[in-house]
Amino acid sequence: MDLLLTGGMGYIGSHAAVVLTQAGHRVVLYDNLSNSAQVMVERLERITGVPPLFVDGDVRDTDRLRHTLRHHASEAVIHFAGLKVVGESLDIPLDYYANNVQGSISLLQAMREVGTRAMVFSSSANVYGEPRYLPVDEAHPTGVTNPYGRTKLQVEEILHDLARSDPAWRIVCLRYFNPVGAHESGLIGENPQGIPNNLMPYIAQVATGKLAELRVFGNDYPTLDGTGVRDFIHVMDLAEGHASAVGYLREHAGWQVINLGTGQGYSVLEMIRAFEAASGRRVPYRIAPRRPGDSASCYANPEKARRVLNWTARRTLAQMCATTWAFHSGAGGKGAA
Numbered sequence: 532m533d534l535l536l537t538g539g540m541g542y543i544g545s546h547a548a549v550v551l552t553q554a555g556h557r558v559v560l561y562d563n564l565s566n567s568a569q570v571m572v573e574r575l576e577r578i579t580g581v582p583p584l585f586v587d588g589d590v591r592d593t594d595r596l597r598h599t600l601r602h603h604a605s606e607a608v609i610h611f612a613g614l615k616v617v618g619e620s621l622d623i624p625l626d627y628y629a630n631n632v633q634g635s636i637s638l639l640q641a642m643r644e645v646g647t648r649a650m651v652f653s654s655s656a657n658v659y660g661e662p663r664y665l666p667v668d669e670a671h672p673t674g675v676t677n678p679y680g681r682t683k684l685q686v687e688e689i690l691h692d693l694a695r696s697d698p699a700w701r702i703v704c705l706r707y708f709n710p711v712g713a714h715e716s717g718l719i720g721e722n723p724q725g726i727p728n729n730l731m732p733y734i735a736q737v738a739t740g741k742l743a744e745l746r747v748f749g750n751d752y753p754t755l756d757g758t759g760v761r762d763f764i765h766v767m768d769l770a771e772g773h774a775s776a777v778g779y780l781r782e783h784a785g786w787q788v789i790n791l792g793t794g795q796g797y798s799v800l801e802m803i804r805a806f807e808a809a810s811g812r813r814v815p816y817r818i819a820p821r822r823p824g825d826s827a828s829c830y831a832n833p834e835k836a837r838r839v840l841n842w843t844a845r846r847t848l849a850q851m852c853a854t855t856w857a858f859h860s861g862a863g864g865k866g867a868a
């Protein structure tokens with residue numbers, strides 16, 4: 532299929548671009564490079580042997596999107612573009628609503644005008660808020676607690692209304708749990724600007740010596756070792772989930788919301804130990820107070836993805852750590868994500 536990937540130069544979008552290209556799809560990466568870099572184009576070509584088409588554009592630019600969709604005859608859009616840092620969304624909420632909500636409306640208007648009515652949307656387990664039961668399935672009530680999560684839920688609601696209004700729309704909202712890891716080439720991965728907010732890139736930067744030590748936010752949670760438990764999912768498994776969702780959209784109209792997780796939780800201390808084993812480096816840490824807003828445990832019920840998309844995560848925690856290490860210790864970690 533001819534696919535437009537907004538935010539396709541970013542962490543998850545670039546891995547999806549690899550999987551989709553290798554599956555025979557033609558991808559166009561539409562990105563404003565606000566959190567990615569041009570070097571991604573040559574890295575993707577090195578991995579796949581196919582130079583990706585890149586359009587430097589903002590999703591709020593409806594004219595440019597309309598032109599891009601028409602010019603490349605895009606049959607479906609995978610909408611990765613957006614801002615994603617929970618803490619930052621509390622400081623600059625307007626930027627989050629403008630990029631994530633206004634950007635999505637602009638994209639949907641362009642799609643409607645050119646007649647492209649199929650979308651896979653990057654949503655987040657963040658929309659569930661504090662889990663009321665585990666594992667978290669799609670029927671779990673939503674309960675957003677920050678502007679970032681609210682933007683994701685608002686876009687989901689817009690998409691649901693659109694699907695209700697016109698049966699021609701084909702929409703899958705994927706709620707990702709905690710994506711980690713990198714492509715096995717070590718060429719692409721997650722390399723956040725500044726001090727990382729998320730656990731895995733932080734651990735990686737401690738292992739390389741870039742950061743001195745990890746602060747473990749709380750060791751008094753009701754979990755196996757007192758530290759937070761999350762559903763870490765290999766980004767290549769996540770990328771394959773998008774290929775399955777695109778296949779699903781070919782056959783089915785309507786609206787679906789689907790978790791992408793492994794169903795298995797690991798604690799912060801388990802992550803540290805697994806990373807030390809994969810890298811052969813020590814990861815010094817100290818116990819720090821809980822981080823406000825964190826829950827003790829969060830992991831997915833991935834049954835719907837298996838049933839509807841015929842997809843399950845296959846890669847192990849050791850693979851998540853080994854590929855992260857290969858990226859951070861090699862050439863990839865020195866450039867942008």
Ligand code: NAD
Pocket residue numbers: 537538539540541542543544561562563564565566567588589590591610611612613614615630634653654655656707708709710868
């Ligand atoms: P990322 O920042 O690496 O990638 C997002 C890309 O979108 C970047 O290349 C950025 O330059 C681009 N972008 C941002 N605003 C844009 C705009 N207005 N117009 C055009 N391009 C724009 O993030 P990621 O980790 O790859 O996340 C991709 C999507 O998945 C996001 O929507 C994010 O909210 C969602 N998500 C991510 C995670 C995670 O932990 N990484 C978890 C759940 C959901």
Ligand code: WQD
Pocket residue numbers: 615617654655656657708709710728729730731733745746747748749758759760761799822825
């Ligand atoms: C994981 C665990 C921390 C950093 C966030 C978003 C979510 C999604 C994924 C976008 C927690 C602990 C972390 C550190 C630590 N993103 N930790 N020291 O908070 O589960 O999810 O990213 O959609 O929406 O909320 O991920 O990696 O920040 O934290 O001890 O320096 O690691 O307390 O238990 P989180 P995380």
